[in-house]
Amino acid sequence: MRYVIIGASAAGLAAAEMLRQWDPRGAITLISDEAQAPYSRPLLTYLLSGEVRLDQVWLKSPDYFEQWRFEARLGERVVAVAAAGHEVRLQSGEAVPYDRLLIASGASPRVPAIPGHDLEGVFTLRTLADEQRLDAALQAGCRVAVVGAGPVGLKAAEAFVRRGCRVTLVEMESQVLPRLVDGQAADLLCGALQNWGIEVICQAAPSGIVGKRGRVQALALGDGRELPVQAVLCATGVTPNTAFLTDPALAAAGGIPVDARMQTPAPDIYAAGDCVEARHLLTGQPAYVPIWPAAVAQGQVAGANMAGARWRYPGALPQNSISLRGFQVITGGLIQPEGADVEIVQEFDRQRGGYRRLVYRQGRLVGLTLVGQVQDAGIYFQIMSQQLPVRDLAADPHRPDFHPGRLWG
């Protein structure tokens, strides 16, 4: 069997390892347009802040590919997938035949379509090359604007402050981490950001980037304000990498459609990771959840199924952990579900600086936000992902004194 995997990051590597365990003799080829060895994408913001060194971002040992007997074709871009001919075409013109194909091409940062978005000094942060470009452009004391207060934007803003830059965080919505946390948790986080010297501007859409001789000079906001900056980082989310797919069944705007076995509508083609639109674990609706744990889980299911197993992927549970200077926020599930029979429990522990918000729907835990005291997050996520009725648990997570001892002790 010839297996070809497009992409060599979280999903691609998880799938390849699973394939090797299921099929010790198959030929496995990994194709990636990034020339470096596999690295941890979430670590890039930590690399930027100097919390980790470059030698700590590599995910695998140097002899990883030989050890697992993978053929790695790094630095080669796939330009087309011919589903009928069972082959993948590379930019060099070469055709790589396959019996089973996995598309784990990931996602690319979205850049707001505003005038000046192509100026020098406008950055995104997704790849190691992006990080190195940004790293080279930063000088202590320079002014930076971060557009988008999502997990990447927040962490990057904190990294800039650490490097001695003056940072303005611009967010379109009315709070930081929109769609991830509720207003109260956002206020707590926002207070911390301001304490560190980050200027936070919410409800402001950038309307353009002003440049002089091709270089960024200011960021113009919708309300007429102009922020004088030397660099702009766009952290406004990602879109799936599906441009190279010509088959209309695969190239959906919201991500490659897959079934519960991670198989696409095209024969012998599977997909996993940030390029797919998976099912939401709690709602059952198609959802785009580009997070690392989901990519690994999808890759494992796709890998096993490519080798002949019949595993099911139960669905993606959105979950994020944001940790800034020891200020930890864990959030996941549904933040503001629609419909009747929704109960929200909020609790603020002023003494320990902890905040807890639980969302119940029809007697089941569906949403969680923890600030400060995060150690029990996994227990809540376990209850959430198994969709256990709270009434059947030994202890109600509701109660302020809920702890593992009540559940198991």
Next chain:
Amino acid sequence: MKTVIVRPERCVGCLQCRLACAVEHSKTKELVGAISEPVVPKARLRIYPGRQHLAFPNKCRHCEPAPCQQVCIAGAIKRTPRGTVDIDPERCINCAMCAMACPFGVLTYAPLYLAPEKRGVALKCDQCPDREAAGRLPACVEACKAGALTYGDWQETQEDKGRTLAQAVFASLQVPQETSSPLPATIRAWRQLS
């Protein structure tokens, strides 16, 4: 693999294990030295009040496969040749992804003397590698006076537990039938009537 085996029904919640754990994971590995260290050592297991037992010791189970290891974005969590799941404080970035994945809630985040420049690192049971190398029991097991924490092969312990249960069941079956006390004459007569 030998592990620390928890018997919550025996735990009395004296917290001796927590003290021993913190001391073992300090720089000096001595109580007197540990309390005066600049980075205060932390215990890696927690004792909660239980629901049906007095207390419930909660610690890392060294799962296989380990969910925390799968989600660690820094590659700091590895399985050691001994079979335990260990966190490398050098690589840990305090991102709390492991807390999100751990179904048992055993992780804490605190500074550690091995990485003093960091605000905090993820901490959990490492089953005392230094003690194992010296042929000693893990600190918490050595400290436990109630027999709630023991060290052994979990499969053997499971078998032992099964054997004890089976013996108890057999013993209860072998109790001679209780001889019922004779009924009073009035009731006997009443029953014979119907």
